[in-house]
Amino acid sequence: MTGMPTLADLVWARGYTDPAWARRHTTSGRELIPSRSVWRGSGTASALPTAPPGALDSLTFTGPHGQPLPLPELLAAAETDALLVMHRGTLVHEQYLHGYEPHVPHFNASAAKSYLGLVAAVLTHDGQLDRGAQVAKYVPELAGTAFGDAQVDHLLHMGTRMSYAGRPYDKALEAQRYFAVLAPQLRPYGYTGPATIREHLATARTTGEPGTEFRYENGNVEALAECLRRITGTTTSALLSEMIWSRIGAEEDAYYLLDADGTEAACGGFSATARDLARFGEMIRCGGAIGDRQIVPEAVATTIASGVPDGYARRVRFPAAPPEAPATLSYHDLWWIPNDPYGSFMASGIHGQRLFISPALDLVIVHYASQIVSPAVPQVPLVQAFLGIGAHLCA
Template sequence: MSETAPLSDLVWTRGYTDPAWIRRFTSAGRELSPSRRVWRGGEPARPLPEAPADLDSLGLPDLFAAAQTDAFLVMHRGTVVHESYPHGAEAHIPHFNASAAKSYVGLMAATLAHQGLLDRTARASFYVPELSGTAFGDARVQDLLHMGTPVSYAGRPFDKAMEAHRYHAVIAPRLRPYGYNGPTTIREHLLTARAGGAPGTEFRYENGNVEALAEVLRRITGLTTSDLLSDLLWARLGAEEDAYYVLDSEGVEAACGGFSATARDVARIGELLRCGGAVGNRQVIPEEVAATIVSGVPDGYPRRVRFPAAPPNSPADLSYHDLWWILNDPYGSYMASGIHGQRLFVSPGLDLVVVHFGSQVMSPAVRPAPLVKAFLRIGVHLHSGGS
């Protein structure tokens, strides 16, 4: 059960009601926190072909205003047809991806599982013994990949929004309220997690699933999350810029959302997936991993879930697999999604990849921008011959 946060907890939300403050945070994470680069490798950047299309009739200015857009990039059939950076953003500066980064961890985990290095049916504590007895340690890897861990922290009733802010306080001391005496590292935070039910029995969107999974991947490979992402993806993608993760006080990456990269390089991830895991004639991610993002929801997990930011009366019409959101539309679309409007949208049936970075206020008083509807409208327009 989720409870409404008491007024005394509003101190945890400071800063997130001001787009200017959000924009400062989303564009300057490595200036505000310790960070570790995700190396782009030594190869030349892979060019992105460009052929601008006329999208003026699709209401982009209104969308940008509603979403506090910082970057918007559209690729159709492998070509960039639109790229813009409102509010003074710059193409070469990495931007906060927020929870869209969860999907990149899912991509790494699925790749290691495909290689036989990760057992999806094993409990997380098999790889990270100190998590034994916690909600995440007693969950299977498969449960972590599908947000299937009923959890509460330190005996508190679970409230998703407040626990997200408390997580931010773990990794960013400047966000801690006066008198804070909670965990100061990600690992300490995970150790306070207690199960509220059997794993795999419900969908509970919670950062700890991803942080526990990232620790499992570090134990398997002996690599930091940054180096693992570089080895598996970033240095093989043809990226233009290094990406980076912000770190906690122990030097551990905030894997569930502390990742920043440019819109052009995130678009390269989307294009790789649209092309079955390949970059040109080089297979970077196993084709099966890319193909089963949409089709691979295992038996026993919900086929329909509700988007976390959706109003309570919204229908449960999405699926969730390996930390990706699946739209269940006619085009096989799926996305990585983060707070404040961060999206990587891939629609194989429309030959479409869209990246959106924003600084949108998240509040019941502010209507969310209809990003996915806009992406689909653009895709249908381009797919039908619009230019």
């Protein structure tokens, strides 16, 4: 196809088999269903020191078929919308493609899980959230469900074993059913299932002992978000704004998509600009601080990659990886840990969203994209490229 689809046509593009459809979705969320702003605060935007452009354009990386690709071709293969690279606090590369503009919030998809994980870790550090407590302690109406009977720590490590409404569990199908809960226009004819996120969670039943298996499932994050709302007495949007977004010098409000109850889609309905996400990542890289202001406790920011527990969360596959792929990643507090020599960790979302933070390389990378998720479309090895960029900048 050529050009951008209309918003009216977008609901028919289930599966997003063309990058243009995915791109329309990733930049137009709040035009499709209700949303709530994550306020940037009343202060001025923090500066992003910038180096002269072009320092990375001549680098060559490994492409999706193992072929060498210069950076511009790699970004094209990844259907990149934006790439921002910060090294030692300086923005050394900033690029926008396919008409995407710097001031427009971009869908983060499942990368949003990690941001909620950080909020949960801070509340744990402050003594407000008990990792060992059953979820039903905070959300009594989830008692008797797979999430209510699990511990908070199981949610933070995707450790529940469950099925919805008696169905055999299928990750891809359950993701589609979750989207139908969130967006009525995606529901098939005659749909009689849950109409809100809370109703959806209430249908989950335990199929095995929690904490024994890694199962990447949106419901864990939504149940965690409900715990945090009950503890703090506020919305997810207001909580993220109060704890982080209003304190990092963001240029723009971010936003969450909402269900019919006005509840945020915490597991993936978050959108923000690439520049503001770079500020967020740089704050974490600097031990949770911006200058002399501590935004997140240092003990939280510096243990994202080192705090991986033993057992079921030790080694996992990336969600989009084929079954035969080696299990080389770890998962901690909803962050992915590549287990590289640099203490790196990342937030990651479908269609190629990445916030990559590598403390030992003094590196923060934001990558927004509109990739097609299909076995017929090989995924671009972005993490290896990010590490190559970091090694080059440190040389």
